[in-house]
Amino acid sequence: MAELISGIRISAEIKNEIKEEVKELVRVKGVKPGLGVILVGEDPASKVYVANKQKGCEEVGFLSETARMPTDATEEQILRQIKLYQGRDDIHGLLVQLPLPPHINKNKILYAISPDKDVDGFHPVNLGRLVSRQEGFVPATPAGVIEMLKREKIEIKGKNATMVGHSEIIGKPCALLLLNEWATVTVCHIETADLKSHTRGADILVVAVGEPGLIRGDMIKEGAVVVDIGINRITKDKADKKLLEWRKEDFENKGATLVGDVDFQEAELKASAITPVPGGVGPMTIAMLLNNTLLSAKRYAGIR
Structure with missing residues (x-):
């Protein structure tokens, strides 16, 4: 059974650290x-x-x-x-x-x-800085993925990493960040033939495509780390029997539930660690956006 990587816990730690830095920034500068x-x-x-x-x-x-x-x-x-x-x-x-x-x-x-106030990291200049490993703002969600892995002491260097999804704001930056950490990176997308052949060799599998249940258990390497960035709202009338049973409380109380792009119940039996949806990467996005804003304020104050 996989260990859960809690974005709620890690993001709370980051926000507490930011809060203390803000107090000091106000006091000193x-x-x-x-x-x-x-x-x-x-x-x-x-x-x-x-x-x-x-x-x-x-x-x-x-x-x-x-x-x-x-x-x-x-x-x-x-x-x-x-x-x-x-x-x-x-x-x-x-x-x-x-x-x-x-x-x-x-x-x-x-x-x-x-670009100097672009804390979302979407400006082409900041994306170019990411490619060339210069100081800039990194999109919050990919930055959150790397931060989670590091804080959980998951080795990235030398590992095979597969990024499923190649959007400008998540897939491509995440692949670059993994590459900058010396992973060997494979990028997959909607036109990738035989997706399973690429995902089954991944030590670290990151998924962000917006298709619920795309990644099944047989597509995951035994002991892999699985990071599910997808977030999909499924209403009760669209849910299959398996999901209705698993998320029974959500459907009864809210009529819908949130799931990722990975079949969590199958994946947790194969992975060594996995992010849940909700409560995984999502909370990290806000935390890293706040961190980017803090970095910008520190630069303005002359602190590098």
């Missing part, structure tokens, strides 16, 4: 880290994510501000708000919550954010 968030539209999931970011900021003693804009906001209005936040010395991190409404050019908006 008079600088309180500030995060500015721009939320466009009424997407329910985005509202939850932004609320969680605000809560995280409060927990560690950050200044947090959210500019809420209507769904029909223009690119010019969003760019103007970005410029306002970037011009403020008390806002050290800036992000625009994705997804944006379809009439907005996402790249135009993201590229307008200064």
Whole structure:
């Protein structure tokens, strides 16, 4: 039976560390880290994510501000708000919550954010810094994956790592981070032929595709470390018998449950360690976003 890697516990440790650093930063330099968030539209999931970011900021003693804009906001209005936040010395991190409404050019908006305040790590300059191993901001979810592995004392160097998923904000950065830690990395995606042949050789298997139950037990090497980044909401009417029994309480109380891209019940019988969904990588994303904001504030204060 696999050991559970608790993102809830590890993220709480990180937030406590950040909270102490913030106190010292305020005491020594008079600088309180500030995060500015721009939320466009009424997407329910985005509202939850932004609320969680605000809560995280409060927990560690950050200044947090959210500019809420209507769904029909223009690119010019969003760019103007970005410029306002970037011009403020008390806002050290800036992000625009994705997804944006379809009439907005996402790249135009993201590229307008200064790489030095881009705490989401989505700007091409920061992605380029990651490739060239220069100092910059790393996307929070991939950074959280590596931090979890390190804090659990899971060896990365010299291991075979397979990344299933190759998105710009998770898959590719995560593969690069694993490579920078001297893993031998295989990247798989929707066009990969015979996925099982690539996953079964992985000492570390990371999955982020948004397809529930994609990775079954027979696709996992005995003793592998499995990191499930996927998060999928399954309603009661869409659940199979196995899931209905496993998550009976969720379906009875909420009518739905959250699962990852890995069949957890099968995987935990093969893996040596595994992240649960929920409670695995998810909490780490907020913690690493806060850490990026702290780093930005420290740079502003002249601390490297």
